[in-house]
Amino acid sequence: MPSTAPLKAVVTEKPSASLEEAIETFIQGAGQVSAALLGMINKVGGQMYALLYLSEEPLSLDDIAEKLAVSKSNVSINIRLLEDYDLVRKVWVKGSRKDFYSAERNYPKKVIKDFLENIRRTLTDALTTIERTRLKIDRVKLEMRKGETQQADFMLDQLGRIALFYEAAHQYFEDFFSGKPVDIELLRQAVSTSKE
DSSP: OOEEEEEOOOOOOOOOHHHHHHHHHHHHHHHHHIIIIISSSOHHHHHHHHHHHHOSSOEEHHHHHHHHTOOHHHHHHHHHHHHHTTSEEEEEETTOOSOEEEEOSSOOHHHHHHHHHHHHHHHHHHHHHHHHHHHHHHHHHHHSOGGGOHHHHHHHHHHHHHHHHHHHHHHHHHHHHHTOOOOHHHHHHHHHHHTO
């Protein structure tokens, strides 16, 4: 929902080359992080949020497209996604017919919750895959002759080791989401066990 308070388009001095380089570093890094960690916001979306976050004044879609050297259609698609996650808001700039946007300064709970939920879901998927694989190996072992089970036993041992980590991490997130105290020591032990 657009803000009803009118803003003036403020023209600020162009940042120094050093400051411009720092801004570019943050924008590029934010794009990579959002794509790698969040999963729900792509690289351009992360760059757009970073640009708006460091901008003192609202920017139009044209401004964003120009500064990031991407197409306006790409900006338009990503701005809607950022609005859906409450990362940006549309603001009215007096004297302009264009849509302007500014970043929400408090990182929204929804993004953090979705990020943690994504990790939780990935852990569940990993445990499901491990369990399915164990069951298949157990079935194959039944068909093997007595001396041929060494490789299957090795694989089951390896799966058991990696399962310890995923089970501990999964329990950590289950406790976290249910409001129970989390046992970080369990996760620490699983990590040290998986390194052996």
